[in-house]
Amino acid sequence: MKLHWSPRSPFVRKVMVAAHELGLADRIGTVRTVVGMEQINDALLADNPLNKIPTLVLDDGRAIFDSLVICEYLDEMAGGALFAGDKWEVLTRHALLNGLLDLLILFRHERTREKPAARILFAFGCKTQSALGALRLPPAGRLDIGDITLAVALSYLDFRFDDIDWRGARPELATWHAAFCERPSMVATTVVDA
Amino acid sequence: MKLHWSPRSPFVRKVMVAAHELGLADRIGTVRTVVGMEQINDALLADNPLNKIPTLVLDDGRAIFDSLVICEYLDEMAGGALFAGDKWEVLTRHALLNGLLDLLILFRHERTREKPAARILFAFGCKTQSALGALRLPPAGRLDIGDITLAVALSYLDFRFDDIDWRGARPELATWHAAFCERPSMVATTVVDA
Incomplete structure (x- = not known):
């Protein structure tokens, strides 16, 4: 492949x-x-x-x-279990986190325009905070597509939005994310700038 | 619900x-x-x-x-059959058509900005043409989520992008779309402006 x-x-x-x-x-x-x-x-x-x-x-x-x-x-x-559990809960949680990533991509693009639109930046900020506020701590002892997308989204926030202090508002998520980032899958996919 | x-x-x-x-x-x-x-x-x-x-x-x-x-x-x-058939073909075709809709939403938004970026408009136009060029005529005698998304996307083009002459390039799609638009599901969801 x-x-x-x-x-x-x-x-x-x-x-x-x-x-x-x-x-x-x-x-x-x-x-x-x-x-x-x-x-x-x-x-x-x-x-x-x-x-x-x-x-x-x-x-x-x-x-x-x-x-x-x-x-x-x-x-x-x-033969994995990334989509195990209640189908609609798993897929909706993924849609929330994937939608947050879509939003962050547009948010970053707007920020880097020659003339960002203040109203768009404000709305994107509101939606980002709303999505961050809705993030639930994943249950221990399992890993699904939502967990992966959550970890990637939080790392993307760190990478591109260092002005958004998501850890301050969600210390329990910060603890979860720090542990998740030690997984070999996350280590192997970390960008190392030359 | x-x-x-x-x-x-x-x-x-x-x-x-x-x-x-x-x-x-x-x-x-x-x-x-x-x-x-x-x-x-x-x-x-x-x-x-x-x-x-x-x-x-x-x-x-x-x-x-x-x-x-x-x-x-x-x-x-x-107990429907909107996702019947080869799973990856159905879902990828849906992703193409749904992604075309995502693109068209952003395209329209860019067009209505105070100062649209010429490079973005050009790229959006290229991607729209590329996606339109890849659309295959659905086989007769069945209806799936891709067909619905295709019909909705073409109708959205008519609604918001009357400068894009997709029918001229794809007359066979135009014939398919005209027939699909006669389905009661499409008639019931047509916007009638007051």
Whole structure:
């Protein structure tokens, strides 16, 4: 399998953390694929006309996306339990956390515009705080797709939003996140800047 | 069940078309919920901290989102076949079409900014054309979540992007879309401006 990959995409990281947890990481060949809201990658378009990563290409040439579908595919391949539990609770919790990541990507993009719109920045800040406030501490002794997405989202906050002090408001989440970041899957997918 | 709803949201329409096709529309009470990229709706935040519609609230108070999860929930409730067929093909095709809708929402938002960024508009235009070019004509004699999302996306293009002549490039899709729009589920969810 080939994965259109980039080290700083949190959606790619979600897939790679899942792959490591499922024992499938060494079966995935990663291809550095640079994309952006304003940056079209012609080599990617043939596999994903939306120009988005992660995109998984199977050995028979079929492409699978988005990150949720890839994670479900890998989980089924490995006979994993990343989607175990009450289906609607698992999928809605994932949608909340994945939606937070979508929001953060747009938030960062707005911040780096030449002329950010104050009303958009304000609304994005409100939604980020609302989502952070709703995050529940995962139960101990299990790991699912929501936990992975939560850990990746919090690490992305650290990486791109060092002005948002989520730890101050949620010390119990900070403790959970610190422990989660010691997992080999998280260590293996940490960006180390040269 | 209660659905946070708005008549012009294509994601809401997708859910309502699915509900009509599954025979569940009369079991869903719709609540007009106004949201926007810059518009927070406090009544919605309790059910969906991301401030997004559609959000389905079950009779026991549990909330389910996003639109894909709601469609899966309704399909399972009705014993439907909206997700029948090869799982990864169905889900990836849905992700392509749903991603096209995400793109179109951002595209429209960019267009209506005080100072749209030319590079972003250009990239959004490229991705829209790339996605449109990849759309395959659905096989006859069946209906799945991808078909619904395709019809809703094409209708959204007509509604908000009358400068994009998708019919000229894809006459066979235009014929399919015209027939699909005669389904009672599409007629019942058409916006009629006063």
